Amino acid sequence: MVMMTGTVIVRLKEGVLDPQGQTIRRALEHMGFQGIENIRAGKTFEIHLDAPNVEAAKTRLTEMSQKLLANPVIETFHVEVKS
Amino acid sequence: MRIGVVTFPGSNCDYDAYAAFRHVLGCPVEFLWHADSDLHSVDCVILPGGFSFGDYLRAGAIARFSPVMKSVVKFAADGGLVWGICNGFQVLTEAGLLPGVLRRNSTLRFACQQVRLRVDNVRTPFTRGCHPGQILKMPIAHGEGNYYADPEVIAGLERSGQIVFRYVNAQGEPDLRSNPNGSCHNIAGIINKEGNVLGMMPHPERAVESILGSADGLALFNSLIGAGVPAVGTDTTVASPLIERRARV
Numbered sequence: 001m002v003m004m005t006g007t008v009i010v011r012l013k014e015g016v017l018d019p020q021g022q023t024i025r026r027a028l029e030h031m032g033f034q035g036i037e038n039i040r041a042g043k044t045f046e047i048h049l050d051a052p053n054v055e056a057a058k059t060r061l062t063e064m065s066q067k068l069l070a071n072p073v074i075e076t077f078h079v080e081v082k083s
Numbered sequence: 084m085r086i087g088v089v090t091f092p093g094s095n096c097d098y099d100a101y102a103a104f105r106h107v108l109g110c111p112v113e114f115l116w117h118a119d120s121d122l123h124s125v126d127c128v129i130l131p132g133g134f135s136f137g138d139y140l141r142a143g144a145i146a147r148f149s150p151v152m153k154s155v156v157k158f159a160a161d162g163g164l165v166w167g168i169c170n171g172f173q174v175l176t177e178a179g180l181l182p183g184v185l186r187r188n189s190t191l192r193f194a195c196q197q198v199r200l201r202v203d204n205v206r207t208p209f210t211r212g213c214h215p216g217q218i219l220k221m222p223i224a225h226g227e228g229n230y231y232a233d234p235e236v237i238a239g240l241e242r243s244g245q246i247v248f249r250y251v252n253a254q255g256e257p258d259l260r261s262n263p264n265g266s267c268h269n270i271a272g273i274i275n276k277e278g279n280v281l282g283m284m285p286h287p288e289r290a291v292e293s294i295l296g297s298a299d300g301l302a303l304f305n306s307l308i309g310a311g312v313p314a315v316g317t318d319t320t321v322a323s324p325l326i327e328r329r330a331r332v
Binding site: 016017019020023068069071073074 | 140144177183190232
């Protein structure tokens with residue numbers, strides 16, 4: 001078993017409105033940041049876990065994401081693992 | 084009919100629901116603990132409002148994995164009545180007992196106000212005492228009540244009459260201004276296809292006595308327990324000092 005670091009990024013599906021992202025964008029524009037086309041807010045989870053290899057860690061993180069970390073009605077997720 | 088009110092860590096409307104049943108309606112009611120999978124043979128389970136598990140991750144996302152929820156899912160599959168209010172509605176969608184999801188209010192603000200609901204389906208155990216189109220006044224108090232589902236799911240809910248409550252204006256019309264949180268089609272409450280699991284964001288248990296600003300919530304409680312009028316001279320056995328104080332008020 002090796003200690004791995006997994007990162008799960010949960011994003012809103014395309015087409016699902018993101019009022020939080022829109023508000024952050026407006027705030028940045030008020031601060032003078034120009035040229036922002038769009039902002040989508042999401043969540044990141046950094047997960048340290050023991051696993052025999054990267055593939056096994058990815059499989060477990062994917063299962064965690066499907067069952068709990070993301071809500072498939074409105075969200076998608078992306079899993080990365082570093083050993 | 085015997086009622087069970089589930090208490091999760093962070094529930095804060097469990098006592099309100101308990102008091103409505105016990106002290107206003109005189110209906111047998113008890114608390115069910117989140118870590119206990121025994122539903123004590125109740126006839127209806129209430130998932131109350133609040134912030135179960137601090138709303139961590141997503142509202143209701145952690146509570147749905149509580150031992151009690153395994154039993155509630157089975158209870159619902161066997162036809163048992165389940166009523167999720169506010170956070171309870173969020174738990175029901177996370178548990179997959181109701182379709183869709185309750186997202187952050189489109190205003191990004193916590194909404195705490197009196198609303199008007201139109202009853203669009205009176206063929207449910209929770210609304211059978213209402214008349215079609217009846218308007219009920221009761222409060223909402225939530226940051227994440229913005230009902231969302233895929234357009235096909237919403238169309239299906241519309242077709243099958245599963246949308247039980249909608250936010251409406253004084254004329255009973257579901258317009259943009261009367262929608263407090265951005266919900267699709269002004270949806271305030273839905274029921275499952277089988278008609279035994281209801282989820283709603285507004286708080287009928289906080290609208291059971293005129294001193295609370297509205298007693299319209301009684302229409303739903305009376306539908307459920309099959310009573311015509313609120314009972315008087317209710318059981319005064321006291322479960323906790325909190326209940327005793329409320330009962331005296």
